[in-house]
Amino acid sequence: MSISTRNVSKRFGAFTALDDVSIDIESGSLTALVGPSGSGKSTLLRVIAGLDVADAGTVRIDEHDATHLPPQRRGVGFVFQHYAPFKHLTVYENVAFGLRVRKTPRSDVRARVAELLDLVHLEKFASRYPSQLSGGQRQRMALARALAVRPRVLLLDEPFGALDAQVRHELRLWLRRLHDEMHVTTVIVTHDQEEAMEVADEIVVLRDGRVQQVGSPDDVYDCPANDWVMSFLGPVTEFDGQLVRPHELELTTVPDDDALAAWVVRVTRVGFETRVEVDVDGKPVYAQLARDAAHLLRLAPGARVYLRHASGRAARDTPKVR
Amino acid sequence: MVSIEVPAVAAQKTPIRGKYLLRVVALGYLALLLLLPMALLCYRAFGHGLGALWSSFTTSEARSAVVVTLIVAGCAVALNTVFGVGAAILLVRRSFPGRRILDVLVDIPQAVSPIVVGLALILVYGKFGIVGGWLERHGIQLIFSLPGIVLATAFVSLPLVVRAVAPVLAELGDEQEQAARTLGASAWHTFRRVTLPSIRDALVYGVVLALARSLGEYGAVTVVSGRVVGKTLTMTLLIDDRLQNFDQQAAYSMAVLLALLAVGALLISRRLQSRARRLV
Amino acid sequence: MSRRRNSARRAGQGTGIGVGLATLYLSLLVLLPLGAVAWKAQSGGLAHAWGQVTAPQPWAALKMTLAVSVVVTLINVITGTLIAWVLVRDDFAGKRAVELLIDLPFALPTIVAGLVLLSLYGPTSPLHVDIAFTRLAIGLALLFVTLPFVVRTVQPVLMELDRDMESAAALLGASGLAVVRRVVLPNLLPAMLTGAGLAFGRAIGEFGSVSLLSGNLPFHTEVSAVNIYNQIQSDNPVGAAAQSTMLLAIAAVVLLALGLYRRRASRG
Numbered sequence: 001m002s003i004s005t006r007n008v009s010k011r012f013g014a015f016t017a018l019d020d021v022s023i024d025i026e027s028g029s030l031t032a033l034v035g036p037s038g039s040g041k042s043t044l045l046r047v048i049a050g051l052d053v054a055d056a057g058t059v060r061i062d063e064h065d066a067t068h069l070p071p072q073r074r075g076v077g078f079v080f081q082h083y084a085p086f087k088h089l090t091v092y093e094n095v096a097f098g099l100r101v102r103k104t105p106r107s108d109v110r111a112r113v114a115e116l117l118d119l120v121h122l123e124k125f126a127s128r129y130p131s132q133l134s135g136g137q138r139q140r141m142a143l144a145r146a147l148a149v150r151p152r153v154l155l156l157d158e159p160f161g162a163l164d165a166q167v168r169h170e171l172r173l174w175l176r177r178l179h180d181e182m183h184v185t186t187v188i189v190t191h192d193q194e195e196a197m198e199v200a201d202e203i204v205v206l207r208d209g210r211v212q213q214v215g216s217p218d219d220v221y222d223c224p225a226n227d228w229v230m231s232f233l234g235p236v237t238e239f240d241g242q243l244v245r246p247h248e249l250e251l252t253t254v255p256d257d258d259a260l261a262a263w264v265v266r267v268t269r270v271g272f273e274t275r276v277e278v279d280v281d282g283k284p285v286y287a288q289l290a291r292d293a294a295h296l297l298r299l300a301p302g303a304r305v306y307l308r309h310a311s312g313r314a315a316r317d318t319p320k321v322r
Numbered sequence: 323m324v325s326i327e328v329p330a331v332a333a334q335k336t337p338i339r340g341k342y343l344l345r346v347v348a349l350g351y352l353a354l355l356l357l358l359p360m361a362l363l364c365y366r367a368f369g370h371g372l373g374a375l376w377s378s379f380t381t382s383e384a385r386s387a388v389v390v391t392l393i394v395a396g397c398a399v400a401l402n403t404v405f406g407v408g409a410a411i412l413l414v415r416r417s418f419p420g421r422r423i424l425d426v427l428v429d430i431p432q433a434v435s436p437i438v439v440g441l442a443l444i445l446v447y448g449k450f451g452i453v454g455g456w457l458e459r460h461g462i463q464l465i466f467s468l469p470g471i472v473l474a475t476a477f478v479s480l481p482l483v484v485r486a487v488a489p490v491l492a493e494l495g496d497e498q499e500q501a502a503r504t505l506g507a508s509a510w511h512t513f514r515r516v517t518l519p520s521i522r523d524a525l526v527y528g529v530v531l532a533l534a535r536s537l538g539e540y541g542a543v544t545v546v547s548g549r550v551v552g553k554t555l556t557m558t559l560l561i562d563d564r565l566q567n568f569d570q571q572a573a574y575s576m577a578v579l580l581a582l583l584a585v586g587a588l589l590i591s592r593r594l595q596s597r598a599r600r601l602v
Numbered sequence: 603m604s605r606r607r608n609s610a611r612r613a614g615q616g617t618g619i620g621v622g623l624a625t626l627y628l629s630l631l632v633l634l635p636l637g638a639v640a641w642k643a644q645s646g647g648l649a650h651a652w653g654q655v656t657a658p659q660p661w662a663a664l665k666m667t668l669a670v671s672v673v674v675t676l677i678n679v680i681t682g683t684l685i686a687w688v689l690v691r692d693d694f695a696g697k698r699a700v701e702l703l704i705d706l707p708f709a710l711p712t713i714v715a716g717l718v719l720l721s722l723y724g725p726t727s728p729l730h731v732d733i734a735f736t737r738l739a740i741g742l743a744l745l746f747v748t749l750p751f752v753v754r755t756v757q758p759v760l761m762e763l764d765r766d767m768e769s770a771a772a773l774l775g776a777s778g779l780a781v782v783r784r785v786v787l788p789n790l791l792p793a794m795l796t797g798a799g800l801a802f803g804r805a806i807g808e809f810g811s812v813s814l815l816s817g818n819l820p821f822h823t824e825v826s827a828v829n830i831y832n833q834i835q836s837d838n839p840v841g842a843a844a845q846s847t848m849l850l851a852i853a854a855v856v857l858l859a860l861g862l863y864r865r866r867a868s869r870g
Binding site for chain 2: 618631642702705712713746803807809810831843853857
């Protein structure tokens with residue numbers, strides 16, 4: 001079930017949340033909407049869901065114009081950042097809610113709820129209340145609840161934002177596996193670019209309500225459409241008037257005509273990487289080396305080094321523009 | 323760049339028609355029950371002109387009623403303020419056997435009918451009461467005299483200061499007080515210089531509520547008062563007295579005065595409430 | 603969202619004296635007098651006390667008071683929730699004035715409340731609506747004085763309600779009405795019950811406003827509080843005490859029952 005938006009704009013008073021946003025989401029894909037706070041990603045998701053109404057533009061779900069459909073009728077499943085559990089209902093009743101609203105016969109409800117609780121590994125918690133669950137469990141319940149009514153599209157608004165790093169990581173992978181099994185068109189909003197790259201087939205980068213770039217994780221990382229996208233999606237450093245990735249810089253202690261001379265300012269070891277801050281004509285540049293490589297060079301503050309951009313290619317290739 | 327995602331307002335759930343219907347019903351109900359009667363009161367009170375209004379205030383009865391009421395309210399509120407702050411600190415900051423019982427006891431006055439309050443006080447402090455009898459023998463009269471009215475008024479306004487101060491104390495936490503103690507301040511010093519200023523707005527809010535309640539008590543006072551003009555006739559009792567004597571103008575005038583005081587108290591307490599909350 | 607800083611409670615300096623003084627004050631002012639009422643009620647024997655309560659006139663007053671109070675409480679649950687909804691979810695010119703007005707019955711003397719209602723709905727009514735000396739008048743007076751209770755207990759809960767819950771319900775297919783029925787109201791129920799309990803307790807004991815409006819006609823529009831007052835005036839303290847104890851007991855039972863039900867109803 002595909003989704004597409006055309007020229008969607010939305011303002012809240014003087015604040016422009018979305019500015020002429022047009023995107024296409026392929027049926028069965030897992031797409032991530034990425035951007036900093038205020039970029040409009042959550043607003044876009046809510047417009048697709050029908051929770052907010054766009055000032056201008058159209059939303060199509062599966063080739064039907066859904067722009068003016070109320071959320072009840074869009075066939076959309078939604079998972080909120082803070083889970084939005086029905087506090088007064090048990091886990092079972094939470095998951096069964098959508099089915100009960102549709103007056104599904106009791107036996108069918110029981111079967112479907114059992115199936116879903118099994119899927120999210122909450123079978124033993126059916127008669128508990130959300131307040132008795134951990135954050136991760138609540139989110140799994142929210143997911144089961146959304147999936148219970150077999151939505152055509154699954155939308156997740158920063159679903160793991162309120163969880164611990166460890167739990168976040170586990171659920172992220174679990175979601176990807178779930179998607180691979182179920183193939184429901186999924187759109188996930190996140191401000192964590194690492195999460196987006198790890199989980200999504202396709203990434204939509206948003207800034208200040210406008211689409212900056214659309215592409216696969218590799219596309220947007222290796223061929224960013226502009227400097228901002230490049231710095232948002234990964235570490236950058238300015239070298240020779242261009243923005244490059246620190247790990248693309250080669251460092252030697254041997255003078256080289258092609259390379260720029262620099263003084264080492266600081267050497268920091270972070271896990272398996274070594275970050276070297278150098279001074280090139282008064283400007284700071286950061287290079288990133290594997291630990292062994294750095295060790296071999298025996299770098300120390302004050303040492304003379306020579307910097308070159310790897311492969312000699314331009315810092316940015318022509319990006320694939322949609 | 324805006325650093326927080328502007329919270330999106332959910333789409334209309336109740337259709338526009340439904341929203342206006344609810345609003346009309348709610349406001350209509352309030353108008354018929356509250357607004358119109360109050361408006362009529364003002365109209366009737368000011369109806370004969372400000373001159374008539376003023377002259378009903380300046381009768382000796384009215385003036386002495388005001389004085390009596392102010393004295394009674396002042397004493398009752400003073401008592402309940404001391405009790406209120408003390409009880410709030412005990413309930414929030416201290417642990418002791420029976421703390422939960424104290425918590426429940428403080429709320430009891432709200433559930434007691436004013437007439438029962440009067441009866442209860444007469445039974446203990448009246449001429450033939452347990453305490454009253456003993457006092458009577460020593461020449462002290464409580465019931466049918468000013469102290470009795472103070473007791474009745476204190477009874478009904480008891481919870482108000484406690485319930486205004488306690489939540490604020492709880493939300494503030496005792497870190498500031500702990501800091502003061504580590505700096506060497508004594509308990510009393512800590513209380514005066516740290517605790518009291520931090521609850522100032524909540525305290526004034528509670529006092530204003532208690533004052534409004536005390537000025538307006540009728541049922542309990544009607545039982546314990548001898549209605550002696552200049553001694554035990556309060557403003558509310560005066561209204562009753564004037565009505566019974568078919569002096570509508572005087573009754574309306576005093577009623578309007580009390581209503582204005584009530585509205586004034588509400589305005590002040592609202593402002594204090596929002597200020598007290600902002601400090602937390 | 604309030605940040606409650608949990609400070610450990612300690613038995614600090616002066617706790618003992620403080621508790622002692624507080625207990626003394628409460629005892630002298632509240633406990634002893636109320637105890638005296640119960641004691642006086644049974645001072646002529648329990649049978650006599652019961653006889654005082656069930657004598658024709660007091661019994662009629664009690665039945666009528668309870669009946670009207672129940673009806674008024676039910677009306678308040680509906681109107682109170684409705685008003686709270688409008689105050690929280692709607693916006694219109696003059697809303698702040700309305701907010702203030704809601705609290706007026708708390709601050710207004712009961713006799714002024716009675717006078718105010720009497721002038722609009724009594725013999726001198728400019729609207730020519732005269733319900734003085736009727737049971738309707740009692741209901742009206744009680745509606746006035748109990749107005750704020752349900753509104754003020756429901757309002758904060760409604761404000762804190764997770765709007766995402768309602769959005770989630772809508773996305774799962776629930777219509778606007780179904781969302782209110784299945785999600786909003788169940789979460790408001792504990793607060794509604796609390797407000798109802800407070801309103802009921804206030805209603806059964808009301809004196810000032812009712813006595814002015816109802817005419818206090820025996821067997822017809824005389825409420826329990828008025829009957830008790832008359833017993834005091836006619837020097838029948840036992841009868842007055844017996845009925846008072848009855849009222850206190852009823853209030854206590856209702857508050858306890860609602861408290862228990864509320865604890866069951868509020869989870870999560």
